Amino acid sequence: MKLYDVTLKSRLMLGTAQYPSPAILARAIEASGAEIVTASLRRESGGSGGSGGAGEGFWSLVRDMGLWVLPNTAGCHTVKEAVTTAHMARELFGTNWIKLEVIGESDTLQPDVFGLVEAARILCDDGFAVFPYMTEDLVVAERLVAAGCRVLMPWGAPIGSGRGLNNPFGLRALRAHFPDIPLVIDAGLGLPSHAAQAMELGYDAVLLNTAVARAGDPVRMARAFAQGIEAGRAAFEADPMEARDMASPSTPVVGKAFLA
Amino acid sequence: MKISVNGKMHNVAAHNVAHVLEELRFDGTMVATAVNGEFVPAVSRAEQCLAEGDRLEVLRPMQGG
Numbered sequence: 638m639k640l641y642d643v644t645l646k647s648r649l650m651l652g653t654a655q656y657p658s659p660a661i662l663a664r665a666i667e668a669s670g671a672e673i674v675t676a677s678l679r680r681e682s683g684g685s686g687g688s689g690g691a692g693e694g695f696w697s698l699v700r701d702m703g704l705w706v707l708p709n710t711a712g713c714h715t716v717k718e719a720v721t722t723a724h725m726a727r728e729l730f731g732t733n734w735i736k737l738e739v740i741g742e743s744d745t746l747q748p749d750v751f752g753l754v755e756a757a758r759i760l761c762d763d764g765f766a767v768f769p770y771m772t773e774d775l776v777v778a779e780r781l782v783a784a785g786c787r788v789l790m791p792w793g794a795p796i797g798s799g800r801g802l803n804n805p806f807g808l809r810a811l812r813a814h815f816p817d818i819p820l821v822i823d824a825g826l827g828l829p830s831h832a833a834q835a836m837e838l839g840y841d842a843v844l845l846n847t848a849v850a851r852a853g854d855p856v857r858m859a860r861a862f863a864q865g866i867e868a869g870r871a872a873f874e875a876d877p878m879e880a881r882d883m884a885s886p887s888t889p890v891v892g893k894a895f896l897a
Numbered sequence: 898m899k900i901s902v903n904g905k906m907h908n909v910a911a912h913n914v915a916h917v918l919e920e921l922r923f924d925g926t927m928v929a930t931a932v933n934g935e936f937v938p939a940v941s942r943a944e945q946c947l948a949e950g951d952r953l954e955v956l957r958p959m960q961g962g
Contacts, residue, residue, distance in 0.1 A: 652960075652961065652962030653960040653961060653962070654960040654961050654962045655960075655962075656960075662960075675961050675962055676958055676959065676960065676961045677958075677959045677960065677961025677962075678929065678956040678957065678958065678959060679956060679957065679959040680903040680904070680954070680955065680956060680957075681903070681923060681927070681928050681955045681956060681957040682903075683902070683903070683921045683922060683923045683955065695958065695959065695960050696927075696957075696958035708961070709961050709962070711961055711962065717934060718934070721931055721934055721935065721936050724936035724938075725929035725930075725931060725936055725956055726929070728929050728936075728938060728939060729928070729929040729956070729957070729958060730958065796962070797962075824962075846962035847962065
């Protein structure tokens with residue numbers, strides 16, 4: 638899999654928030670096989686020599702693991718906020734990758750697709766590699782590609798909901814419409830079977846956080862997701878049979894004894 | 898001069914971003930800055946003057962999804 642000229646073996650991208658401890662986060666990343674992890678920016682407390690607390694420990698941990706870091710603009714509700722945050726992230730994390738979130742609705746954390754397209758255009762023109770968090774809307778996808786996005790990240794379901802793929806039909810249409818653009822399901826997955834379903838639809842990768850971090854055993858769940866993704870991808874490459882409405886006997890009828 | 902730093906009012910003697918970071922004991926190498934919603938690159942902090950009531954944001958890496 639290739640995202641913005643970076644070749645990756647893993648199709649799992651992992652969020653780094655909400656883990657019980659940095660040690661469990663590190664073990665979960667290892668168990669998942671993820672090569673890309675997401676990160677964010679938050680206010681520094683300052684004073685006493687600038688104690689970074691958990692954030693500082695987290696960042697040194699991620700750096701030491703040699704991972705690709707995908708900073709996000711989580712919590713941004715306007716184009717200006719998102720663009721400024723992206724610039725701050727580029728300097729702080731030393732990468733032009735940005736997971737672009739422009740949130741439009743607080744209850745569902747649904748992206749504001751109008752602001753998203755506008756921010757994507759500004760950032761792509763400024764040399765960013767934009768990973769847009771979007772709905773599965775085909776027209777929005779076209780606008781994002783026209784703006785310069787070379788990866789699309791439709792949601793599966795609202796962030797943190799664990800509901801899986803709410804609209805498989807729309808996601809299948811998106812895949813069919815953009816056969817050559819890497820597509821990543823971002824958000825809403827709760828179970829490895831959801832990730833497997835995304836892979837079976839032909840999606841290139843999934844990005845998840847809460848499903849692993851909030852599991853009773855995040856390390857085992859990380860491994861389970863990796864296995865689900867591997868199984869789903871193998872199934873996609875194996876060209877699944879067509880579903881049908883009526884039964885079709887798998888055992889040959891010819892040669893059956895007449896015993897009635 | 899009173900300015901807002903990460904949402905809290907501070908009375909500072911310094912008049913540019915670089916010196917405010919020093920005065921408030923931030924590690925300037927571990928943060929990114931913005932003034933009134935505009936990004937201030939690290940190389941420009943010494944030239945970025947601050948005025949009464951300005952809003953300085955000082956951000957660091959954090960876990961995220």
